[in-house]
Amino acid sequence: PFVTLTPATRYRYSVIVGPKGHEVIETEARTAAQGEFTTLPDEKSQLPVTFAWSGDLGGQGHCRLGMDGYPIFDVIRARQLDFFLLLGDSIYADGVCPSPPNEPGADFRATTLPEYRARHRDQRAAGALRRLLKTTPVFALWDDHEVRNDFSGPFDSLMPVGRQALREYWPIRTAPDDPNRLYRTVRGGADLEVFLLDTRQYRSRNADQDGLGKTMLGEKHLQWLLKGPTETTATWKVIVTSVPLSISKGGGASVPGNDGWAGGPDGTGFERERQVIVDTILGRKVKNVVFLAGDVHYVQANAYDPNGDGTPDFHEFVVGPLSAAPGRLTMPNTDLHPTTLINESGYFNFGLIRVTRSSFDVTVLDDAGAMRFSHHLSAD
DSSP, X not given: OOOOOOTTOEEEEEEEEOSTTSOOOTTTXXXXXXXXXXXXXXXTOOOOEEEEEEOOBSOTTOOOBTTTBOTHHHXXXXXXXXXXXXXXXXXXXXXXXXXXXXXXXXXXXXXXXXXXXXXXXXXXXXXXXXXXXXXXXXXXXXXXXXXXXXXXXXXXXXXXXXXXXXXXXXXXXXXXXXXXXXXXXXXXXXXXXXXXXXXXXXXXXXXXXXXXXXXXXXXXXXXXXXXXXXXXXXXXXXXXXXXXXXXOOBOOSSSOSBOSSSOOTTSOSSHHHHHHXXXXXXXXXXXXXXXXXXXXXXXXXXXXOTTOSSSOOEEEEEOOOSBSOXXXXXXXXXXXXXXXXXXXXXXXXXXXXXXXXXXXXXXXXXXXXXXXXXXXEEOO
């Protein structure tokens, strides 16, 4: 059973283990782990909240090096966050980490449940990640490489074992009406509600032509998203999508079709469903909406004016990778009338956000802690 914790309170915890099938007796028990965390303020508390987000860990051979593994997590931890959002590709199960130079343990492609578990376990051997997890709440999503490149959930035979390994290594509460549900909300005080999407489990094939039958989210998930930001009392509505809104991500011969929301000249993509979301934001006059994304391995930020009235209706900030090869810079497509604030590649990075009732401040930091970008939003 779940224990009800007091909001905005610091807790310390210990994990005690003993012989299987017995009550834990002091002489037989040992402390397996210790840590601490602070619960988020409740929706009546008007307190500032600081959080960070990024994704793409260990891709294209940029894997765990030495005992610290991924030192960027020490830079993230130093920001003293209320929580961290991991936007997927927490492993690259379909890629090989050659050793040397990387630490041994990930030089294979996962296709079975034990192998997926081993790839997650290999990441957890990184000292810097372990230190972050001991002190900071982490809300994890998945993207494609928790299973394999650009996968579409209902059509991929490996999805069930990839999903099981993900849930074993990242704590995600089981919804009573859907034991496999990963989309959920996080409330951070009176001024912030975060809507975490699952862009993999319910999607149509990437190669399907866009249109009425094409979906990224599935109908139940989509209706949940259309309802949540219109009904929340939070000032800022943050929608977290592993794949970006406007960057065309065309596939190849093995996995054809565009993998993100944006389409391309081949008629694929998920723009019809994206427009349903945009029309709801505009039609219901939902203010202070911000999208956060990752996946493409570079930094991009866009102010969108889809109704063309000269005033941005919402923003999107894209970051990453935590540790992977840099992506090929691509400008956003023009359908949502973007004003691009930054489009930059070539360094490991994460985004940092501080939220108050009146402000939403975004900073992008690299793995040395240097600021690469900042932007201030004032609440409408």
